[in-house]
Amino acid sequence: MRSTFSTRLGAIAAAAGSAIGLGNIWRFPYMTGENGGAAFLLIYLGAVLCLGIPLMIAEFMIGRTAHADVAGSFRKLLPGSRWYWVGAVSVFVAIVILGFYSVISGWTLEYTWRALTNDFQTSVASAQLVTPDAQASQVLTMDFNAFATSQLPPILWASLFIAINAFILLGGVQKGIERASNILMPILLLLLAMLCVNSLTLPGAAGGLRFLFEPDFSKVTGQTVLAACGQAFFSMSVGMGCLIIYGSYMDDNTKIGKTALSVAGLDTMIAILAGITIFPACYSYNITPNAGPSLIFITLPSVFVAMPGGYFWALLFFILVALAALTSTMSLLEAEVTFFDETIGMTRRRAIMVSALITWVFCVVSSLSLGVWNDYKIAGLNFFYFCDFITSNIFMPLGAAAISLFVGWKLDRQIVRDAITNRKEDSGWYLMPLIWALRVFCPAVIFLVFLKGLGLI
Ligand code: PHE
Numbered sequence: 001m002r003s004t005f006s007t008r009l010g011a012i013a014a015a016a017g018s019a020i021g022l023g024n025i026w027r028f029p030y031m032t033g034e035n036g037g038a039a040f041l042l043i044y045l046g047a048v049l050c051l052g053i054p055l056m057i058a059e060f061m062i063g064r065t066a067h068a069d070v071a072g073s074f075r076k077l078l079p080g081s082r083w084y085w086v087g088a089v090s091v092f093v094a095i096v097i098l099g100f101y102s103v104i105s106g107w108t109l110e111y112t113w114r115a116l117t118n119d120f121q122t123s124v125a126s127a128q129l130v131t132p133d134a135q136a137s138q139v140l141t142m143d144f145n146a147f148a149t150s151q152l153p154p155i156l157w158a159s160l161f162i163a164i165n166a167f168i169l170l171g172g173v174q175k176g177i178e179r180a181s182n183i184l185m186p187i188l189l190l191l192l193a194m195l196c197v198n199s200l201t202l203p204g205a206a207g208g209l210r211f212l213f214e215p216d217f218s219k220v221t222g223q224t225v226l227a228a229c230g231q232a233f234f235s236m237s238v239g240m241g242c243l244i245i246y247g248s249y250m251d252d253n254t255k256i257g258k259t260a261l262s263v264a265g266l267d268t269m270i271a272i273l274a275g276i277t278i279f280p281a282c283y284s285y286n287i288t289p290n291a292g293p294s295l296i297f298i299t300l301p302s303v304f305v306a307m308p309g310g311y312f313w314a315l316l317f318f319i320l321v322a323l324a325a326l327t328s329t330m331s332l333l334e335a336e337v338t339f340f341d342e343t344i345g346m347t348r349r350r351a352i353m354v355s356a357l358i359t360w361v362f363c364v365v366s367s368l369s370l371g372v373w374n375d376y377k378i379a380g381l382n383f384f385y386f387c388d389f390i391t392s393n394i395f396m397p398l399g400a401a402a403i404s405l406f407v408g409w410k411l412d413r414q415i416v417r418d419a420i421t422n423r424k425e426d427s428g429w430y431l432m433p434l435i436w437a438l439r440v441f442c443p444a445v446i447f448l449v450f451l452k453g454l455g456l457i
Helices: 008-019 022-034 038-066 070-077 084-116 119-130 136-148 152-170 172-200 205-213 222-236 242-248 256-284 293-306 310-343 348-368 383-410 413-421 431-453
Strands: none
Touching: 008 172, 008 242, 008 256, 008 310, 022 038, 022 084, 022 205, 022 222, 022 256, 022 293, 022 310, 038 070, 038 222, 038 242, 038 256, 038 383, 038 413, 038 431, 070 084, 070 242, 070 310, 084 119, 084 136, 084 152, 084 242, 084 293, 084 310, 084 348, 084 383, 119 136, 119 293, 119 310, 136 152, 136 293, 152 172, 152 310, 152 348, 172 205, 172 256, 172 310, 205 256, 222 256, 222 383, 222 431, 242 310, 256 293, 256 413, 293 310, 310 348, 348 383, 383 431, 413 431
16 A cells, blocks of 8 residues: 555645745745845735645645656556656656755755854854954855865765655655654744744844835836746745655545645745844844855854854754755655656665665765866856756746646546545535636746746746
């Protein structure tokens, strides 16, 4: 018998674990602040509601109906068709995302360690002994760059991270993924709540809230809308099959609509709380929040160095980020593992080893491409940024469009109806809006996101 999650809450915790990750804590706050605050937030909420939730329901539906791995699900639902390839490509996408995502996840472990050993303070203090007017942010920038472009340390941390993932997956669905999610997700919520309250009590916090929330409609352009959609896909983990796998572990009585709503709600709430944590802290210490990896690995450490009790808050923060990354990477690795297990026919144990090994190879290349191999470019980007670019701008939108069209047009209508109404037990009032969203609206909007991602519009 194939395993299922043992409780409804376990299913929500696991799927929310997949959704809540670096996308929420690091990408969302910055995007919101830069793209018009509350104006962006409103569009983002629209994207979650009109695109993210229908797609999430579609993925859960495919998985829960087929109870198989990503490729196997398409094959089971439409035997003999080429849709199987959508699933197979999704597995490849999971490998590529996991390759660079585990590099950043490894950084979060290094930074948890640095926080634990009070390294930010020590490093700034020792630099200031030599150059008294050295700024904390300059010192921390140098520290970060030296680390991220070095050879062995980032690879070792990322390897540890992949090993932890593999270890959890060895426990299976209930004792591995579900149990870990049930433990880690409440801890994550608690840590974030503490950090958030602390940030709000800092002097000058209001400036940060204004940066995040003050609606500035003048910054809203067509691009903002598309950026909000892209962010919604990435953050909700839709478009590459992870949620098909988690759907396949839901039992036939799970209400997929309600589950998707809870997961989307949690994902959005965490993203907003992360923004409320990060920006007031930056404003309170007069540190300009900036983009990309530097926001959590340089800007925030600079803030923690200046903050009373910064040792404690830094530690909590990096544990939070590492946990969030862990529950997301678990779902990506599981997508690989089930493919090798069920479609290729390996034992679960061997599938985990093989998946971890393949991921590790991608991860080593990604990490080295930031340092010694930075000169090898593909389409002008090093391997790390190339993987990031092709997954979020090409494969995820295409995957999302394919899944949407599959459920909207190809999947037997009775299957869709049964999945939504739980075989007539529920009203399923949203059946028609959902079908039309998947048939027309989602593919059309995704198409625009895709063209924008390629710079064609
Ligand atoms: N949703 C995760 C995040 O916000 C990233 C992710 C994407 C995870 C795709 C799984 C699949 O960080």
